[in-house]
Ligand SMILES: [Fe+2]
């Protein structure tokens with residue numbers, strides 16, 4: 260049996276998150292014999308919101324194959340034309356027609372076609388995106404004759420919506436991984452039908468932060484209800500979170516899923 264091994268990394272926050280990816284990804288690829296890397300970059304710009312063409316290129320240079328995003332993709336406008344040019348930088352597929360970019364891509368890994376899809380949830384999310392479940396039906400019809408190796412980043416808040424989405428797709432895709440909450444869950448498993456699943460991959464950034472941001476201002480916001488400015492936390496230690504999924508290239512079914520959580524105490528000097 261031939262398989263591919265894919266690392267999926269959760270939301271990368273700010274300059275420090277990007278630097279941690281650059282510091283560790285080449286060695287992780289070797290250590291875990293990875294064939295492909297998918298990373299969520301929606302918070303990778305300096306402000307912790309959005310992504311730029313330069314940051315995207317930095318991820319590709321570090322060994323990332325596909326960048327997924329989410330609700331924060333629209334924060335940096337310089338990414339809009341780049342989204343139309345770069346097929347391996349995705350935005351959620353279920354944004355209404357007319358939004359720049361696409362939410363699905365295919366690429367060749369070890370001579371096999373592999374698809375990556377990015378979709379956003381609707382529960383407790385501000386954006387009025389189209390139904391993610393029905394969006395998946397259309398995307399899977401489009402991929403039907405192309406490949407059965409399909410990885411889905413579901414960018415959503417509610418555990419109920421994420422589980423329902425995963426069970427809806429069980430047996431139809433290779434993996435469903437959640438992003439957006441930045442807190443890694445411990446429920447990784449292969450669902451009946453052969454779909455690897457985790458409710459949230461977690462994040463890459465300062466470990467003792469709040470979702471990658473400095474905690475002090477956020478605590479003040481909870482205490483006073485007065486709006487505050489969120490600032491990316493660049494202090495060590497750092498965490499890099501995700502899962503490694505192994506998929507049978509013949510059937511497209513997941514064979515196993517392992518959680519990855521790396522903590523790095525070494526300062527970055529940022
Ligand atoms: Fe995020």
Ligand SMILES: [Fe+2]
Pocket residue numbers: 301329330331414438439
């Ligand atoms: Fe998000």
